[in-house]
Amino acid sequence: MTASSTRRTTAARSRLAAAGAIAVAGALLLTGCGDQTKEKNNDSGSASTSNAPLADKLPQEIRSKGKIRVGSDIAYAPVEYKDSAGKVVGLDPDLAAALGKQLGVTFEFQNGTFDALLTGLRSDRYDIAMSAMTDNKNRQEGVDPDTGKKVGEGVDFVDYLTAGxxxxxxxxxxxxxxxxxxxxxxxxxxxxxxxxxxxxxxxxxxxxxxxxxxxxxxxxxxxxxxxxxxxxxxxxxxxxxxxxxxxxxxxxxxxxxxxxxxxxAAPYGIAVSKTETQLRDALQAAIDAIIKNGEYQKILEKWGAQDGAVKQSVINGGK
The missing domain is CATH 3.40.190.10 (Periplasmic binding protein-like II)
Structure with a gap:
């Protein structure tokens, strides 16, 4: 992984990460698509609401289901992709697993083409879209960057990384x-x-x-x-x-x-429906928690993306 379902699209602000540092880190970094098949992230499967510090921040419906459905273009290494065994791996799945520990739920990755992820979010196929998606005003407002016309409901972004x-x-x-x-x-x-x-x-x-x-x-x-x-x-x-x-x-x-x-340079964000403010705020709290406890930095270093680290998550920080 534009407002018209852009990964990574629109007004033109993308992502930053110092070339030298990422190269030195040997970053294993990315791309692809597929049909709408479920790809469960096994690493996040151990989440339990009984010992999750932020579980009560989630909407009750999601807590009851025990999972968050994630729309993602699982062919964008190293952010999300399948390894030789067919397992979903990468920066986003690792971050999702860490968030799952905080929230007490499993993040279930479902594969889809990048430019259809926001449509899937609007149609309730997914609860969130997490796919190296740039946060920008066009996506926030549901505007096609080519025509300037409204093409659907906008989304809120929970920002978690910066890249170019x-x-x-x-x-x-x-x-x-x-x-x-x-x-x-x-x-x-x-x-x-x-x-x-x-x-x-x-x-x-x-x-x-x-x-x-x-x-x-x-x-x-x-x-x-x-x-x-x-x-x-x-x-x-x-x-x-x-x-x-x-x-x-x-x-x-x-x-x-x-x-x-x-x-x-621009932020990557987790896209959430504008009506799901409780879920949005729970995700933001979880990101801040893993930044504070050090898991966030370890994951970014694993994938060579540490130069894109943020000090705290913000809502709709893209321009």
């Missing part, structure tokens, strides 16, 4: 790309509904006549990588943690390289 957006190319074949302006006249692959797609659309409007930026959107970042690897695109844009993971792991580190600097 990066560009990567085939290794040794950068096509002279170091900035977003250099993409004019090139072909860029992105994941549909993400901040990267929004930024690409904005850049395309700035390109001079005769140097059109061709944007190729895909359902997931893995498909975009395949397109780049085959030579069908000149570059891919993705959240920095995802880009760093792709560069580190694809072809044993021989396929890709990051070019230029990260842009548009």
């Amino acid at each position: 957006v990066s560009i990567y190319t085939r290794k040794g074949d950068t096509k002279g790309i170091t900035t977003w302006d250099d993409l004019c006249g090139k072909k860029l692959a992105v994941q549909r509904g993400t901040t990267s797609e929004d930024l690409a659309k904005q850049q395309a409007k700035k390109c001079p006549s005769g140097k059109k930026l061709a944007i190729e959107p895909f359902d997931d970042n893995q498909q975009a990588q395949t397109r780049l690897r085959s030579g069908g695109a000149d570059a891919v844009s993705a959240d920095f943690p995802v880009a760093a993971y792709a560069v580190k792991t694809s072809g044993g580190g021989k396929d890709f390289q990051i070019v230029g600097d990260q842009v548009e």
Whole structure:
């Protein structure tokens, strides 16, 4: 994992994480999609309301069910993805497991395409969406970033991390790309509904006549990588943690390289329906609790995302 269901989309603010620190941390970082199948996060399955300090903050309906249904694009390593055994792993599942201990419930991850997660939230398929989703005003207000028109009810975000957006190319074949302006006249692959797609659309409007930026959107970042690897695109844009993971792991580190600097630092947020204020506030309290007890920092360090750490959770901190 835009207001029109963007991962990671809209007005253009994405995510930050210091390239050097994440690379040094060997961050295992990301992407993909799938049908709406349930993917239970086994690590969070031990949650129990009997010894959970924040259980009473949850809505009674969720406490009774003992679980929170999480809509997520489980193909965005290292934020959420399936390991070789088919288990859902990553930064978000680990954070969810820690939150589950505080709240006394299991976070049950359900796989879906990123650009449909907010729709699933509105239709009550999910209780929350947690999928490296950028918190921004368009999503908060339910506005399509392309048309500026209202497309549905907005959502509230419980922010928990900061990240930026990066560009990567085939290794040794950068096509002279170091900035977003250099993409004019090139072909860029992105994941549909993400901040990267929004930024690409904005850049395309700035390109001079005769140097059109061709944007190729895909359902997931893995498909975009395949397109780049085959030579069908000149570059891919993705959240920095995802880009760093792709560069580190694809072809044993021989396929890709990051070019230029990260842009548009912005918060990742857990999306919650605006009517579910009690659930929203319970999640915020749980995030603050794991920040205070040190679990949060350990999880971020495990996945090389510590430079995106926040000191406390806020509601709707995106702009």
